[in-house]
Amino acid sequence: MIYIPELCLCVCIEGKSCFHMSTIKNWFWEIQECRQGPHYYFNATFALSDAECLVALVRQHSLSGFVHCQFVGNLINAPCGRCNYQGAYDLYIDQYNYSENFISRLESGKYTITCLHSQWNIIGVCGNELAIEYGSGGITDTHNETGTSLIVAIAQSPEVTLIDWQVNSGGEGYQPVGFEIGKSATELLAYLQIKEPFC
Secondary structure, X not given: OEOOOEEEEEEOOOOOOOEEEEEXXXXXXHHHHOOOOOXXXXXXXXXXXXXXXXXXXXXXXXXXXXXXXXXXXXXXXXOOOOOOOEEEEEEEEEOOOOOOOOEEEOHHHEEEEOOOOOOEEEEEEEOOEEEEEEEOOOOOHHHHHHHHHXXXXXXXXXXXXXXXXXXXXXXXXXXXXXXXXXXXXXXXXHHOOOOOOOO
16 A cells, blocks of 8 residues: 555565565655755665666666656766766656657757656666656656655665665755765665654
């Protein structure tokens, strides 16, 4: 059963026996409760050797409501990858914002993501990085829950090693606000169970 803003899931951590978490909050719960934004960001870095496996795990996950596209080049505003990162991207854009010119060419071989609406959901994998970006809080609860279920699935996978992760908000000229950082899957899953915001 799924309900807003929390999810009912059974989670297995690092090959140990499963335990039931009665509620897992959406990854951006603290941003919402502290009334920050306008955009929500989740970033996670995995072991360098996990890059191919990370791509495969995300592709295997059910990302309902998203369109998958691949891009190789310099995508200057991707949710993952450093600024002017020249590389391969696995991108998932919400179906409302996807179009043929979703990725637009700029000068000097650079490209940019162009969304049709003021709200959007993008999931990206760049090498050993996973990132989720929700513009103006995202499109729908279903899209938002999809991001959370992906984070939980990847965090509990024994096939990849989570090195660090962070949740923050900002964009559109607003000062960036950091909410939480962590160094393990265990810390991430624990954060999704906290009941009170720290703002």
